[in-house]
Amino acid sequence: xxxxxxxxxxxxxxxxxxxxxxxxxxxxxxxxxxxxxxxxxxxxxxxxxxxxxxxxxxxxxxxxxxxxxxxxxxxxxxxxxxxxxxxxxxxxxxxxxxxxxxxxxxxxxxxxxxxxxxxxxxxxxxxxxxxxxxxxxxxxxxxxxxxxxxxxxxxxxxxxxxxxxxxxxxxxxxxxx
Amino acid sequence: xxxxxxxxxxxxxxxxxxxxxxxxxxxxxxxxxxxxxxxxxxxxxxxxxxxxxxxxxxxxxxxxxxxxxxxxxxxxxxxxxxxxxxxxxxxxxxxxxxxxxxxxxxxxxxxxxxxxxxxxxxxxxxxxxxxxxxxxxxxxxxxxxxxxxxxxxxxxxxxxxxxxxxxxxxxxxxxxxxxxxxxxxxxxxxxxxxxxxxxxxxxxxxxxxxxxxxxxxxxxxxxxxxxxxxxxxxxxxxxxxxxxxxxxxxxxxxxxxxxxxxxxxxxxxxxxxxxxxxxxxxxxxxxxxxxxxxxxxxxxxxxxxxxxxxxxxxxxxxxxxxxxxxxxxx
Numbered sequence: 001x002x003x004x005x006x007x008x009x010x011x012x013x014x015x016x017x018x019x020x021x022x023x024x025x026x027x028x029x030x031x032x033x034x035x036x037x038x039x040x041x042x043x044x045x046x047x048x049x050x051x052x053x054x055x056x057x058x059x060x061x062x063x064x065x066x067x068x069x070x071x072x073x074x075x076x077x078x079x080x081x082x083x084x085x086x087x088x089x090x091x092x093x094x095x096x097x098x099x100x101x102x103x104x105x106x107x108x109x110x111x112x113x114x115x116x117x118x119x120x121x122x123x124x125x126x127x128x129x130x131x132x133x134x135x136x137x138x139x140x141x142x143x144x145x146x147x148x149x150x151x152x153x154x155x156x157x158x159x160x161x162x163x164x165x166x167x168x169x170x171x172x173x174x175x176x177x
Numbered sequence: 178x179x180x181x182x183x184x185x186x187x188x189x190x191x192x193x194x195x196x197x198x199x200x201x202x203x204x205x206x207x208x209x210x211x212x213x214x215x216x217x218x219x220x221x222x223x224x225x226x227x228x229x230x231x232x233x234x235x236x237x238x239x240x241x242x243x244x245x246x247x248x249x250x251x252x253x254x255x256x257x258x259x260x261x262x263x264x265x266x267x268x269x270x271x272x273x274x275x276x277x278x279x280x281x282x283x284x285x286x287x288x289x290x291x292x293x294x295x296x297x298x299x300x301x302x303x304x305x306x307x308x309x310x311x312x313x314x315x316x317x318x319x320x321x322x323x324x325x326x327x328x329x330x331x332x333x334x335x336x337x338x339x340x341x342x343x344x345x346x347x348x349x350x351x352x353x354x355x356x357x358x359x360x361x362x363x364x365x366x367x368x369x370x371x372x373x374x375x376x377x378x379x380x381x382x383x384x385x386x387x388x389x390x391x392x393x394x395x396x397x398x399x400x401x402x403x404x405x406x407x408x409x410x411x412x413x414x415x416x417x418x419x420x421x422x423x424x425x426x427x428x429x430x431x432x433x434x435x436x437x438x439x440x441x442x443x444x445x446x447x448x449x450x451x452x453x454x455x456x457x458x459x460x461x462x463x464x465x466x467x468x469x470x471x472x473x474x475x476x477x478x479x480x481x482x483x484x485x486x487x488x489x490x491x492x493x494x495x496x497x498x499x500x501x502x503x504x505x506x507x
Contacts (some may be wrong), residue, residue, distance in 0.1 A: 066206070068220075069218040069219065069220040069248075069478075070218065070219060070220075074220060074482075075223070075224070077482065078483075078484070079180055079181055079182065079482045079483055080181070080220075080478055080479060080481065080482025082180075082199070082202075082203065083203055083206040083207070083478070084206060085205070085206050085209060086206075086209055086210075087209075115219070116218075119213070119215045119217070119218070120213060120214075120215070121214070
């Protein structure tokens, strides 16, 4: 049993709203850097950058972060996961960094992302934008920009599919297999 | 992409094409870390890597040491002359003692072919072969593959000439296996005393005249002439070797303008390569050194991720598994 939480139009609207919220908080757009967490966060960061450009006519910096090497469960996995490239071709020091990811769940990924970012430079501030906040935090972490809050049970599965890699555009909620 | 399942990295001969590609792909991701201002990630935090070099080595040991440090592993270092090996302890016993200290990865160099494989059977810790006799030097082979891929954008279909002392070279063996699996055409070149003709059976071409094969080459890997072997009279004189197999700017005129020149180091200047060539624009010798750290980070990361179940080692103690190839080569 799967139910659709957001369809393609829902995803689009959520990110337009988040772009407006970012502009409300940040007067100087030149100082913003969007950093997407691999895989789907990177595509969301690129979409957000396109929205911001449409609204302001200015391009914002976009980077991609692989947090694998910073995971806190590495030594518990059966095999070390494959690393994908971290591509942040600009200096983070002094930047207002906005981490972009698809789903906020336990908060552990975001903890890893913050550690990784701070190894790369000293951002002036770090914020968090997510498409879905599904609750069940295990760390004191919250999002600054949220596409949709979805109450879930812990064993349920939130699946985000984006046209860039999934040949579909929707967010579904279903029972874990 | 295929997942990594091996506890050890012992040779390139045993790896599939997919495993080679995975290692090269991961090395690329790790190379970016060495370009950061803070060149350290916490991936192997709390893990211990023992460097066990029972044969002299400077650059390979330094490269593994930096790779382990950049992954945040703790390090333990043993060297041949100071270790209990000189007191008569067997390598397997040494390895078991190191393992008893809860070490996760042992990087092992030994002058006898097959020793890392033998130790890998006897212990649960991961073993990385850092050079065993004239058998293999898998991480150097991976460095050469990675550097060729980086400079040429591909490996498949390239003409690669390995020139020098093929007979004693573990680098040549690893290069040969890796290059052939990834689809390069390999020519082994050197004086007949130093190029075992049996290696033709492995799929390589053999040539005794560098001038014949140089014009078609995309990559030349010059091997170090091991000066200590000269007493065995494999070659009449260094001067004759340089005249026939040394690469200087005159000889380069016959080669493709985009020829890439590699050397695993250390270079005997004026012998295998003239200084002009070793320091010239076609030489990627220092890139090989830089890439060494990324490749070794990838190797450490992948083998350290495999935790064998808590069961007894698969083979009985003292069993010796000599690599089969060793016999064919001689």
